[in-house]
Amino acid sequence: MIKNKLGITDSVLLAKEEEKISKKKALEMFDSGFLDNLEPGKFVSLATIHKYLFEEIYDFAGQMRDVNIAKGNFRFAPVMYLKPSLDNIDAMPQSSFEEIIEKYVEMNIAHPFREGNGRSTRIWLDLMLKKELRVVIDWSKVDKEDYLMAMERSPIKDIEIKYVLKKALTSDVDNREIYMKGIDHSYYYEGYNTFEIAKLK
Ligand SMILES: Nc1ncnc2c1ncn2[C@@H]1O[C@H](COP(=O)(O)OP(=O)(O)OP(=O)(O)O)[C@@H](O)[C@H]1O
Numbered sequence: 001m002i003k004n005k006l007g008i009t010d011s012v013l014l015a016k017e018e019e020k021i022s023k024k025k026a027l028e029m030f031d032s033g034f035l036d037n038l039e040p041g042k043f044v045s046l047a048t049i050h051k052y053l054f055e056e057i058y059d060f061a062g063q064m065r066d067v068n069i070a071k072g073n074f075r076f077a078p079v080m081y082l083k084p085s086l087d088n089i090d091a092m093p094q095s096s097f098e099e100i101i102e103k104y105v106e107m108n109i110a111h112p113f114r115e116g117n118g119r120s121t122r123i124w125l126d127l128m129l130k131k132e133l134r135v136v137i138d139w140s141k142v143d144k145e146d147y148l149m150a151m152e153r154s155p156i157k158d159i160e161i162k163y164v165l166k167k168a169l170t171s172d173v174d175n176r177e178i179y180m181k182g183i184d185h186s187y188y189y190e191g192y193n194t195f196e197i198a199k200l201k
């Protein structure tokens with residue numbers, strides 16, 4: 001179990017509290033215009049999102065990890081290469097859908113935080129799509145298994161994730177309902193589905 005600021009020692013309870021607190025924050029960052037003020041496609045904006053979501057829960061919110069992590073058979077960027085990797089990702093182009101997904105795939109390989117990478121990086125991806133192309137992903141239209149399989153495959157080949165996400169694009173970029181359903185879906189990919197964002201507060 002990961003050390004947390006809430007003093008919780010039970011991992012099921014921690015997951016619930018984390019979901020509740022950070023989903024409220026995710027809605028706040030949409031409603032206040034906080035998200036719209038971030039520079040798309042930079043690590044600093046991802047770190048700012050991560051900090052906003054998780055600062056009440058984890059000391060490492062917004063901070064680069066100092067441990068190596070792996071998922072399935074894949075080991076994310078080794079700590080010793082994390083900073084140079086993030087500098088390179090910052091410099092990647094982001095002027096087309098293809099370039100933006102390629103950048104997202106690299107950020108997933110970097111996996112800069114100890115926890116909360118999946119959820120924060122999907123918000124970061126939408127920020128880039130919205131500002132550069134005036135579209136966002138309607139995550140409620142992205143099937144969990146299709147998405148996770150395509151992400152697992154993405155370090156080797158990105159054609160599947162491009163296909164899965166392209167099908168779910170919408171130009172309704174300021175739609176609060178789509179955003180809220182998208183957050184619920186994004187959390188569901190990672191196993192968090194106790195609270196509906198619309199019913200919190
Ligand atoms: N085997 C894999 N190879 C590459 N990427 C993966 C793999 N499995 C999952 N991912 C990607 O990583 C994301 C989150 O994975 P992980 O559970 O490691 O992150 P996390 O830091 O715990 O994030 P969160 O707390 O938001 O779940 C997934 O949503 C997916 O995009």
Ligand SMILES: [Mg+2]
Pocket residue numbers: 115116117190
């Ligand atoms: Mg997690």
